[in-house]
Amino acid sequence: MNAMRTPHIAVCLKVVPRPEEVKVNLETRTLDRANARQQFNPPDVNALEFALALREKHVGRVSVLSMGPPFFAEYLKLALAVGADTAYLLSDRAFGGADTLPTSYTLARGIAKLGDCDLVVCGEESSDGATAQVPPGIAEWLGMAQVTYGSDLEILPERWRLKARRELKGGHEVITVPLPAVVSVRVGANEPRFIDFARLTGEPLGVTVWSAADLGVDPAMVGLSGSATVVAGVDRAETVERRRELLTGTPEEKARTLVERIAVYLARGTRPDGAAASSPAAHA
Amino acid sequence: MIPPSYTKAEASGIWVFLEQESGRLEGVALELLGRGRQLANEAETLLSGVLLGSDVEAAAQVALAAGADRVIVAEHPALAVYTTDAYTKVVGEIVVERRPDIFLLGATPNGRDLAGRLAVRLRTGLTADCTGLELEAETGLLLGRVTGFGGGVVAIIKCPEHRPQMATVRPGIFAPPELTAKPWGLIERVPVRLSRHEIRTEVVERALHEGLDLTKAERIVAGGRGTHGDFGPLRELAALIGAEVGATRVAVDEGWIERERQIGQTGYVTRPKLAVVCGVSGAMHFTVGVEAAECVVAINSDEEAPIFEQADYVIVDDLFSVLPSLIKQVRALESG
Ligand SMILES: Cc1cc2nc3c(=O)[nH]c(=O)nc-3n(C[C@H](O)[C@H](O)[C@H](O)COP(=O)(O)OP(=O)(O)OC[C@H]3O[C@@H](n4cnc5c(N)ncnc54)[C@H](O)[C@@H]3O)c2cc1C
Numbered sequence: 130m131n132a133m134r135t136p137h138i139a140v141c142l143k144v145v146p147r148p149e150e151v152k153v154n155l156e157t158r159t160l161d162r163a164n165a166r167q168q169f170n171p172p173d174v175n176a177l178e179f180a181l182a183l184r185e186k187h188v189g190r191v192s193v194l195s196m197g198p199p200f201f202a203e204y205l206k207l208a209l210a211v212g213a214d215t216a217y218l219l220s221d222r223a224f225g226g227a228d229t230l231p232t233s234y235t236l237a238r239g240i241a242k243l244g245d246c247d248l249v250v251c252g253e254e255s256s257d258g259a260t261a262q263v264p265p266g267i268a269e270w271l272g273m274a275q276v277t278y279g280s281d282l283e284i285l286p287e288r289w290r291l292k293a294r295r296e297l298k299g300g301h302e303v304i305t306v307p308l309p310a311v312v313s314v315r316v317g318a319n320e321p322r323f324i325d326f327a328r329l330t331g332e333p334l335g336v337t338v339w340s341a342a343d344l345g346v347d348p349a350m351v352g353l354s355g356s357a358t359v360v361a362g363v364d365r366a367e368t369v370e371r372r373r374e375l376l377t378g379t380p381e382e383k384a385r386t387l388v389e390r391i392a393v394y395l396a397r398g399t400r401p402d403g404a405a406a407s408s409p410a411a412h413a
Numbered sequence: 414m415i416p417p418s419y420t421k422a423e424a425s426g427i428w429v430f431l432e433q434e435s436g437r438l439e440g441v442a443l444e445l446l447g448r449g450r451q452l453a454n455e456a457e458t459l460l461s462g463v464l465l466g467s468d469v470e471a472a473a474q475v476a477l478a479a480g481a482d483r484v485i486v487a488e489h490p491a492l493a494v495y496t497t498d499a500y501t502k503v504v505g506e507i508v509v510e511r512r513p514d515i516f517l518l519g520a521t522p523n524g525r526d527l528a529g530r531l532a533v534r535l536r537t538g539l540t541a542d543c544t545g546l547e548l549e550a551e552t553g554l555l556l557g558r559v560t561g562f563g564g565g566v567v568a569i570i571k572c573p574e575h576r577p578q579m580a581t582v583r584p585g586i587f588a589p590p591e592l593t594a595k596p597w598g599l600i601e602r603v604p605v606r607l608s609r610h611e612i613r614t615e616v617v618e619r620a621l622h623e624g625l626d627l628t629k630a631e632r633i634v635a636g637g638r639g640t641h642g643d644f645g646p647l648r649e650l651a652a653l654i655g656a657e658v659g660a661t662r663v664a665v666d667e668g669w670i671e672r673e674r675q676i677g678q679t680g681y682v683t684r685p686k687l688a689v690v691c692g693v694s695g696a697m698h699f700t701v702g703v704e705a706a707e708c709v710v711a712i713n714s715d716e717e718a719p720i721f722e723q724a725d726y727v728i729v730d731d732l733f734s735v736l737p738s739l740i741k742q743v744r745a746l747e748s749g
Contacts (some may be wrong), residue, residue, distance in 0.1 A: 180417075193691075228538060229529075229532070229539065229541075230415055230532065230533065230536070230537075230539075231415065233533060234415070234533075244716075254679075257568060261525045261529060261540050261541060261542070262525070262528065262529035262532060262539055263529070264529065265497070265525075265526060265528075265529030265530040265533070266529055266530070266532065266533040268497075268655045269501075269529075269530045269533035269534055270532065270533060274497070274498070274613040274614065275497050275526070275530065276614075277525065277526045277529070278522045278526075290615075292617070295522070296522050296672065297522050297523065297619070297621065298434075298521040298522055298523070298584075299621055299622050299623075299624055299625055299626060299673050300437065300619065300620050300621035300673070301619075301620055302616055302617075302618060302619040302620070303612070303618040303619075304614050304615060304616050305615045305616060305617060306613050306614050306615070307613055309472060316679065317595075317662070317666050345714070349414060350415050351414075354414065355414065355415050355535075356538070357415065357537055357538030357572050357575040358538035358539075358540060358570050358571065358572045359570070359572075359573060359576070360568050360569070360570055360572055361549070361556060361569040361570065361571050362568070362569045362598065363566060363567065363568050363569070364558075364566070364567040364568075364569065365566065365567070366560055366566060367567075368723075369704055369723075371709060371722070371723055371724055371725045372724075372725040372726070373721065373722070373724060373725070373727055374725065374726055374727060375727045375729070376726055376727065376728050380730055380731075380734040380735045380738050381738045382737035383728050383735060383738075384731060384735055384739040384742050385738075385742055386712060387726055387728065387739060387747060388741075388742045390726055390740065391687060391710065391726070392709055392746070394632065394686050394687035394707070395648040395654050395687075395743065404477070412607060
């Protein structure tokens with residue numbers, strides 16, 4: 130009987146500023162992202178691709194879901210043009226300024242409202258700060274099993290489980306978990322398909338917008354007021370001043386000069402860790 | 414506010430999650446004990462380790478030698494291998510019962526898997542992937558430094574009201590502490606209530622590359638797209654000088670080398686004495702992974718390559734003509 134079951138897959142998508150276009154204003158200690166162009170968080174595109182590939186194999190449907198300001202809707206339309214069946218935007222002023230605790234809560238409430246999700250697919254982490262905690266957070270709010278750093282996703286229809294490869298420190302494992310489950314996938318874990326622009330220009334692609342009231346959430350649990358962490362300040366990352374000594378001559382001459390310069394680092398089993406100050410190449 | 418599981422007033426002590434694999438502590442667990450010890454001294458509080466596993470007595474002893482005042486040990490056969498459900502349940506119960514003020518975990522795949530879930534179960538804040546930890550002077554609050562946006566920006570994050578103040582920290586940021594021959598701390602065993610039915614994950618297969626840990630490498634020879642897939646000369650140089658081979662994400666994604674060798678924001682943060690970086694453009698995503706190197710050598714055929722900004726020694730040339738000479742010269746040095 131289970132073999133007939135078709136999965137409803139939800140994909141969490143986030144729109145982020147292109148990292149190279151975000152500037153720090155050191156006077157106000159804030160980030161200037163207003164002028165940065167936006168893009169999908171890179172691993173989220175891989176998440177969507179996994180969902181679409183699973184739908185090809187098992188039928189079912191794919192819903193995309195995002196929490197963010199109204200302009201995210203344009204991006205959700207792109208996800209529809211790539212092939213998602215339905216799109217939902219959780220958008221409300223009350224959601225603004227959320228750290229990962231209320232973010233995972235709000236997304237979990239949105240997924241719960243979708244009704245019958247069997248699998249939630251997320252990107253492993255977002256490139257603009259919040260790192261890797263939202264997917265396990267969603268899983269915990271919903272009481273679902275979780276797989277992080279996943280790739281090679283498979284649904285085992287007879288057992289109604291998700292099978293995935295999962296990265297470990299210095300290796301990997303292959304695990305299965307029962308559905309419903311939340312999985313986060315690595316950036317670059319598959320080859321995302323292209324946008325079907327015919328879908329984009331054809332029938333209007335609808336994005337359903339849900340507010341805090343629609344989700345029935347307590348305003349004190351979402352957005353800034355639901356956050357446990359605060360940003361105490363921002364800084365430009367300190368960079369190490371390097372010598373930047375240009376070595377010249379033929380390749381042989383360059384190699385010879387280099388060996389002279391780095392001889393101290395080539396001797397084996399020498400000083401303890403972190404003794405930078407004692408090195409001749411100490412950074413001025 | 415999302416109500417926390419316990420209050421500030423009830424919280425005390427600094428805890429470190431002692432991740433282990435086959436009974437051996439992860440490097441980052443030791444690094445966190447080192448930094449945790451300094452913070453505990455500064456705050457005049459106790460440093461505890463939390464160790465889960467099935468036969469971890471030896472690891473507990475190492476943690477004591479690394480400076481823990483106490484190691485809380487939870488042993489059970491079902492804890493031998495990490496699973497989200499078992500670890501979240503056991504760690505969560507110990508935390509709620511004993512109420513630490515600060516709880517630090519390594520930002521390894523398993524450490525982050527656990528931390529993300531646990532933070533929600535405990536209804537607290539988590540500062541993820543820190544590259545620095547301090548205590549705020551006036552309040553004693555934990556300040557986590559977090560790099561974002563490809564490494565150019567650092568945000569300083571704190572968790573004022575919720576407890577524990579959780580943070581995950583990247584491997585390789587802090588130096589491991591010296592181990593003392595005369596540890597003073599105690600091991601405290603806690604009973605484990607866990608049934609196999611509570612663990613939803615089924616582990617089908619596990620493969621670990623024993624011994625490879627870029628974060629501990631003293632020398633690294635790293636390659637990028639400029640190798641065009643030929644890591645041969647890099648491997649030869651690495652073998653000669655006792656280095657590990659590392660790579661950019663491009664090289665990994667191309668399938669030229671294992672993912673375990675990726676350096677950078679989504680790879681490993683290394684702190685070698687010497688990094689020889691060949692055919693790598695120098696994207697911020699990569700350079701955050703070699704920033705802590707004592708000496709960086711860059712070889713790139715493009716004189717405009719940004720990697721040269723981050724290098725002590727700059728060689729503008731084809732890596733395939735420089736590396737063979739370099740290998741010859743180093744050989745001559747070794748035999749001479
Ligand atoms: C969210 C996110 C996370 C990322 N995380 C990481 C990460 O952890 N690690 C990482 O490395 N990247 C990461 N990246 C990718 C990163 O932005 C760069 O794309 C990548 O580091 C570039 O790799 P590369 O230097 O090998 O390739 P390229 O940028 O293509 O550079 C190749 C270089 O080789 C030089 N070259 C070519 N031929 C030769 C030759 N014969 N001799 C000498 N030099 C030659 C060229 O001049 C060029 O400078 C991430 C990206 C994103 C979006």
